[in-house]
Amino acid sequence: MNRRHVVPNPNGGWDVRAPGASRASAHYDTQAAAQARARDIVRNAGGGEVTTHNRNGQIRDSDTIPPGNDPCPPRDTK
Known part of the structure; x- marks a missing residue:
């Protein structure tokens, strides 16, 4: 799976x-x-997956980009 992290740069x-x-x-x-x-x-x-970190380095958000494999897919298929 292809992954990227958005992280703060110290500079x-x-x-x-x-x-x-x-x-x-x-x-x-x-x-x-x-x-x-x-x-x-x-x-x-x-x-x-794209994982976004906050200024402290903690994970703030994670986003699955299609056609990736979402670890928590929605239950309904409307």
Whole structure:
């Protein structure tokens, strides 16, 4: 599964990182811009997970990008 994390950069701004990567895939001034880029990267790679962290490094949000495998799919199929 393809994953990206949006994490704060110690020098300011936000980084998009692959798990275990030593370098960031991208750097942006705003968290929203970094999230959008992370979603694009994952979508272009065939889907997966985007995990967003807050300024303290704690996980704030997780998003499954189609056609990824959602670990908690909705129960209804309307």
